[in-house]
Amino acid sequence: MKTVRKKQRHVADAQLAAMVIAMRLPVMAxxxxxxxxxxxxxxxxxxxxxxxxxxxxxxAQLSVMNSAATFWLDVMSGKSPTSLVNAAVSKATRAALKPGRKTLRANYKRLVPGA
Structure with missing residues (x-):
């Protein structure tokens, strides 16, 4: 279920990006x-x-530093190092994309006619 929502979010972001580009091009022209x-x-x-x-x-750097700070404690508590690294990469990726998504949504709201 989680992966379906992630895919839907990526599709929605791609559609939103296309809309922002379409609304922005005439203004720039x-x-x-x-x-x-x-x-x-x-x-x-x-x-x-x-x-x-x-x-x-x-x-992303803050996310990686946070994951690194807790890595050995998590390993000593029995968690797999491989799963910890995978989780750290996923968290860092989400953290890196979040500001762009926020800007994208703000641009859409700003550029929608009549809003």
């Missing part, structure tokens, strides 16, 4: 045809991605 200084939507698109990527890296 209009910016490119004007002499508007700074091109706010284009700058925002790039800066949000950089910020989300950096935040994701930090979150």
């Amino acid at each position: 209009m910016e490119s045809m004007t002499d508007k200084a700074g091109r706010p939507e284009a700058n925002r698109a790039v800066s949000e991605k950089v910020a989300a990527a950096m935040d994701g890296v930090v979150q």
Whole structure:
């Protein structure tokens, strides 16, 4: 059941990303045809991605450090080192993707017409 929800979340994120791109492109196209200084939507698109990527890296590192701090205690309590490493990688991956998902949803809400 858990893997079904994960797959649905990935599909929903991919669909949401496509919608955000579709809503953002006309705005960026209009910016490119004007002499508007700074091109706010284009700058925002790039800066949000950089910020989300950096935040994701930090979150992943914190997750790995937390897993490393408890690794030997978990091994001594009888847990398999292999399963602990797999769990650490999964947690770090989820932590790294979370800021990007948050930004994606915020962009969708901001760009939806009439909202």
